[in-house]
Amino acid sequence: MPIVQVNNVTKVFKERSNSIPVYALASVSIEIEEGAFTAVCGPSGSGKTTLLNLIGCLDRPTEGTITLGGEAISSLPQRKLSALRLNKIGFIFQEYNLIPTLTAIENVEYVLWLQKVSAHERRKRAIEICQRFKIDKLVNRRPFQMSRGQQQRVAVARAIVHKPSIVLGDELTANLDHKTGTELMEFLRELNEKENITFLYATHDPAMMKLAHRIISLQDGKLINEKAAIQTDL
């Protein structure tokens, strides 16, 4: 069974009752299989961020349903969504992912703290992941003492430390130079292959798309060219 099922989802933004409605997504249906490494691409304003936010339980669809691990999320109350985000989802945003007052390792531990994992266990798991990510030299630095690439690596560590069902990345390399961005994506791909972590990321960058198993293309909130995308992968 797919980890994520997006069924006929429409998202309409309407600032005021008299303003023109914006169809950020229009009748989109997508399935994401466990272990997939999927890119969402499309021009600016095509609905990439909107799609990720809906899957990430940050927003609710206007129409249609979304299931996460078989559970319909569209109708859940806010409190449940918060718990779902904590337990099932890892987020990596474009920038400023980290809590600036906390050190790298404290940022990684933060999610585990939210999950009420004991202090000892928290530290153990955070150290372990930092070693695996080769960021153990950074553990006691605060975000402002790290480069953007380093910050994103810590953000990745935080996004997967609690073993979520899916990790969502919105333009996570957009603020990095090409080399750092590619390295980060290759690292994610490696994690995907070795640990079967499901990734879904939005990007503008063709270089980042190339790494995907599958590319979902959006235009004006509609799904286009899915087959061609799969061909790209082949």
Added chain:
Amino acid sequence: MLLLKLAFLNIGRNPRRSAITVLAVGVGLAALIFLWGFSDGTNNQMRENVIRLLTGHVQIHAADFQKTLSAELIIPDRIPVLEKIKALPHVSSMTERAKCEALIGTSEKSRGILLTGIDPTSEILVTDLKNYIKEGEFLLPGDERKAIIGDRLAEKIQVGLGDKVVIMTQAMDGTLSGYAYQLKGIFHTGSQTLDEVSAYITLNSAQDLLGLGEETHEIVVRLNRRDAIPTFLSAIKEIVSQDQHEVLTWNEIMPEVEQWVDWSEAIIRTILMAVMIVIGVSIMNTVLMSVLERTRELGVMMAIGTTPGQVIRLILLETFVLELFGIALGLLGGYLVTFYFGQVGIAFPELERAFSRSYMSTVTYTHVEPFHVVQSILILLIMTSFIGLYPAWKAGRMEPIKAIYRP
């Protein structure tokens, strides 16, 4: 625990702003403590002045004497009552008086006064009048036909030390009685009641004047502490008879003192509320600004699973920690200043005339009642908690996507 750590770290992010807030709370609270110290100091001195100069802690009369001052209302069962009071706990000294309304004058001038017959030996153990003699001397046992009066009264009837004055009153049997007395001393207490409308003669002379024999009108008791009064009152109920005696505390005899205290404390409470509002707004401003600055960060925290409740608690904790620092500073500063002026005193010599009606001292030694400090801090905590709810609620209500993708 992590929330508390985060709260501390967030406060440390803008040290200058946090310091200013802590200072605002601290200075505000210190000022309030000092104000209470001044008020409590003044009021306590005023209470003690009244007790030491005039009333003692408790007085025992025949029923209705205080109101009527009738010469025939002598203390029932005087000897046994005296003996029993002596044995009560907390009693440090006692004296007896005879008291009546009288007329004092010379051939030219006369005034209505309150005449009090005192036993000089025991009176000085109960009240401090002796210390206020400005000219001449205090009464001695055996001083027949000698009187002491206040300086303002002396001025009004134009008499001086050694002069003769006539004091007339209605004796116990209803007849008019009067003698000439030589002025042995003139006192100045600063209290208008005493200085202008009081005269003292010895108890024996008064008993003679009023035809009382051995009887007296008033037993004045001085206790070792003011707060022993309730204990003493419950003990004395066993001794005196409910319908033949009246037992009055200093504060029932001089109710205007506590009325004044209530009034002055009401003013301080008004100031207190104003200061609290200023402190509250200052804290809210700091916390609200720090919340608005952190919109994105709080949004990310919520996106990765921090609940609105946790965000609210974080912001409330930040408010609370700022407040605690402020309170610590305020307590320290307030107590230091109050302690200092409790030692050196604050003098208002030029206000003597204004104060004379109220038995205030012209030098105030600040002294704060812990109750008032606790009360101020509680009000501060309750009020700022309410005010602090606003930024916290604003932070908790944020929607993560709006916070993260805000333009």
